[in-house]
Every structure is written in C-alpha cells, then in structure tokens.
Amino acid sequence: MVSLHPLIDNGITKGSPDHAGGVLYCKCASNPVAVTLGTNVAHNHACGCSKCWKPAGALFSIVGVVPREQLSVTANESKLAVVDASAAIQRHACTECGTHMYGRIEVEHPFKGLDFVHAELSPEPGWQEPQFAAFVSSIIEQGFDPALIGGVRDRLHAAGLDTYDCLSPPLMDLIAAYTAKKTGVRK
Incomplete structure (x- = not known):
C-alpha cells in the first residue's frame, strides 16, 4: 500500500489545543x-502539491501555519536557502539534508504574515493534528495513477480528513475576502 x-x-x-509551540529540526x-515556534500551528493539513516537502515515499506533506512573528531560526541559519525564488511561498530548506524548514510569503x-511549517519536524507531541487534505488531485500531476485517486480519497476520508482539490472552504473564503477588499468590492 502506498x-x-x-x-x-x-x-x-x-x-x-493549548500546545505552546516548540522547536523543529532538519534531518x-x-x-x-x-x-523555534512560539505557538501551535493552525490550519494543519495534508497537502498533495508538488512544492511542499514530504517524507520519503509519502504522497502528501503535513503543513500548517504560524504567524510570522512566532517563528525564529535558532540554530544553523546559514544552512538555509530558498528552494524556488520565483514561488509565492519562499520555502527555506536545509542545503545539506533538503528538509524544508519554513515557507514565507x-x-x-x-x-502574507503566515509562515508555513511542518510540525512533524518537532520531537514534541501535542501539535495540531491534520484538519483536512488539500490539492489531492495534484498527486496525479506528479505521476500518481489517476485510476487510483478514488482509493486515496477513501483512505483520507477514513482517517477523518475532508478532501479538496484546492484549500478548505474557510481558507478559500479568506482568499476571496482578501481579494474583494483589495479590489474595493468590500471594505
């Protein structure tokens, strides 16, 4: 089984829910x-996009966000480099092991103002569990057999995760509200 x-x-x-944060380490x-994160992650989710760091052999990453001011690099910052400078999310990865430590917009x-992180890189328990699965169909773009995607969605649902081919409705609502405000449709 994949x-x-x-x-x-x-x-x-x-x-x-009252997890206070902790330290993430590269591999x-x-x-x-x-x-070091000064708070728990929010909107933690399984992500099938092609950009997020995934453990070897996994189809999905687990990624959440923290406010930018709650993240600080506390050791070996010189080992970090941006993976793709043209991407909206500037993913800072360790140049030695390749682990993505945080993504900043x-x-x-x-x-903007939220940093994307992989709480699984912390040895401490208590981090917010995955809340949903996003960009599920994107695994097909990376070579996954489209005939098997239904089984992937079934497994995600069995684990208690709603599946989306974008972000969750609350996050899509935030994007739409931001866009409406930016274009002057809403104040």
Missing part, C-alpha cells in the same frame, strides 16, 4: 537547523 504520510498511515493523533545528524498575498 504511503499517504506516516502521520496519516499510522493513525492521526489528536493534538492539544541532519549533526548541526541541525533549528526553528514576501509578496502581496492573502496569507
């Missing part, structure tokens, strides 16, 4: 990059 993501395949563990055996965007 791996969706270890945090889904092995059963989703409920997080703690380097020595001198790992450390990123520097351009005008509805999610």
Whole structure:
C-alpha cells in the first residue's frame, strides 16, 4: 500500500489545543537547523502539491501555519536557502539534508504574515493534528495513477480528513475576502 504520510498511515493523533509551540529540526545528524515556534500551528493539513516537502515515499506533506512573528531560526541559519525564488511561498530548506524548514510569503498575498511549517519536524507531541487534505488531485500531476485517486480519497476520508482539490472552504473564503477588499468590492 502506498504511503499517504506516516502521520496519516499510522493513525492521526489528536493534538492539544493549548500546545505552546516548540522547536523543529532538519534531518541532519549533526548541526541541525533549528526553528523555534512560539505557538501551535493552525490550519494543519495534508497537502498533495508538488512544492511542499514530504517524507520519503509519502504522497502528501503535513503543513500548517504560524504567524510570522512566532517563528525564529535558532540554530544553523546559514544552512538555509530558498528552494524556488520565483514561488509565492519562499520555502527555506536545509542545503545539506533538503528538509524544508519554513515557507514565507514576501509578496502581496492573502496569507502574507503566515509562515508555513511542518510540525512533524518537532520531537514534541501535542501539535495540531491534520484538519483536512488539500490539492489531492495534484498527486496525479506528479505521476500518481489517476485510476487510483478514488482509493486515496477513501483512505483520507477514513482517517477523518475532508478532501479538496484546492484549500478548505474557510481558507478559500479568506482568499476571496482578501481579494474583494483589495479590489474595493468590500471594505
């Protein structure tokens, strides 16, 4: 059976709503990059896009967001480099092991001010569990057999995750509200 993501395949563990944050580490055996988060993640979800960092063999990443001011690189920042400077989300990855430590939006965007992170990189329990699955059909663009996508959606649903081929309705609503305000349709 193909791996969706270890945090889904092995059963989703409920997080703690009052989790206070912690430290994320890259996969380097020595001198790992450390990123400290001063709060729990929000909107944590399984993501099938082709840009997010995924564990080896997994079809999905697990990614959430934190306010930018709640993230600081606390060790080995010199090992970080932006993966794709043309992308809206500037994913900062370790140049030695390739692990994406955080993604930051520097351009005008509805999610500017939020940093994208992989809480699974922390040894501490209690992080918000995945809430939904986004960009599910994007795994097909990466070579997954379209005839098997129904089974992937079934497994995600069985794990308790609603599936979308974009973001969840609340996040799409935030994007639409941002756009309406930016264009002057709403104040």
